[in-house]
Amino acid sequence: MKKIIAFGFILVSLSFNAVANAEAVEWAPFVKVEGITQAQLIQAAQHVQVDFIEKQKGFIRRELVKKNDSEYADIIHWRSKADVFVAAEEVKTCEACNAYFKLMELAAETHTGSGWSVYEVLESW
16 A cells, blocks of 8 residues: 555656656747838847747747738747746846847737737747
8 A cells, every 4th residue: 555655656756756847838929110221130030039038948939920921920939937937137248139129010009919820930949
């Protein structure tokens, strides 16, 4: 009986550990500033990738996706939610990130990405 209880405890412990270490997905929809080309956006996104994101602890992969000529989203996969929050703090001092953010209509983001949508993948890293 003790062996069965011990085995059950190990399974429960492993289950809680798996949930605590679950992969996190960051969904960051945005509206592109009018007059900015898609090529400019991709180039800026590439700089962010190389100069910042690839250097972050827990980064797994990232996609830049497009809904239409103005609505886009970054989808970033991380090893944990904690890794997302650490990167979110560090992004504040990232020059490449700030240049990328200037290509976005930040005020328009409140309605971007809501509801059901289909996006085209532009880049994957």
